[in-house]
Amino acid sequence: MTVTLQKIQDEVLKPFQNHRQLSIKESETLTLELLALLCDDEIDNGTTLKYLAKLITPTTYDDLIEERNLNHLCGYPMCGRAPERNSQEHNPSLLHGNSGVMSPHHNDALIRKFLWENNPYAYLSKFCSKFHFRCSQFYQVQLNENALFSRTGIHLINDTLKHTTPGNVENDEYQVTLFEDLLREKTSEEDVKSLVVGLKKLGLHSSTDDTVNAEDKLLEDELSQWLSDIKIVENANPPLLGDLEKDD
Incomplete structure (x- = not known):
């Protein structure tokens, strides 16, 4: 529900x-x-x-x-x-050693934060996709x-x-403003790229500079795919009162 x-x-x-x-x-x-x-x-x-x-x-x-x-x-x-994956299940090295034994640092908040920020795919333990991770970041920063x-x-x-x-x-x-609404106003690949640049200026990244370019390319691909899924259908004979006629 x-x-x-x-x-x-x-x-x-x-x-x-x-x-x-x-x-x-x-x-x-x-x-x-x-x-x-x-x-x-x-x-x-x-x-x-x-x-x-x-x-x-x-x-x-x-x-x-x-x-x-x-x-x-x-x-x-x-x-x-x-979420796409569970961080401990798919990335045991984050909290466990090679032997599978829990790391002595697993309760250290600073170390956990460091591991999160330096794992380019850490967001998948909390979100279903890169797209919803960005939607969430964009929402939260406002x-x-x-x-x-x-x-x-x-x-x-x-x-x-x-x-x-x-x-x-x-x-x-x-x-x-929702990230999805902003994207609906973008119509070209260049618009999407400029939006990615804007996100970089806001600091909406989950990893270090070494993985930023790869993340940006992935995000551009995901946003382009999302935009391509939006189909605009023109009604050749629209009702005179528009959507208001549906309420009758």
Whole structure:
């Protein structure tokens, strides 16, 4: 069963509609409920994933990836597949010696981080593909660092006093763009290459400089394949009212 925006509102946010300012305890409870809901199933569409950005921080998102991985799900919330590989199963050298015995450093967080950053395929232990790894990175880097309890009114389903920016855009500081949406606007191989360059500037890499060029080529190939799978079909006789006629 997929997680919809309505489900998030009904099952997670509904108990917290009495006031606009969450307490620290309430925000922690809400976050735990949100993680519990999202760790077992995928999100139904991009609209729901964008809405989720209002309610989580980069740290919360890291926790979500970990919880989903524990349930053998790809870390990207809109995916229902399993990670491509298990790091300990397919890369025993990361935590085990040649003899198969657990390394004495397996509990050292700094060493684990070093092994992760220097393994060009480490992301496959958390994500189903390079593409969803990049989608996840792109999403996470846009998440706001503000604690949930400081986001006044952000949790309210029907907020009559919504915060607006000078540009009259509601909660603009919590809005995100999805990598998939950005790709749909790109139409050529050169666009894809320029997008890869942009990701490099953001520092969205999982490995050292020695493997960056190989990763970029792989990513370009994956994005090109993804774009080729998008088929645009022109309707020769479109309805006068467009999609509105479908609601009749």
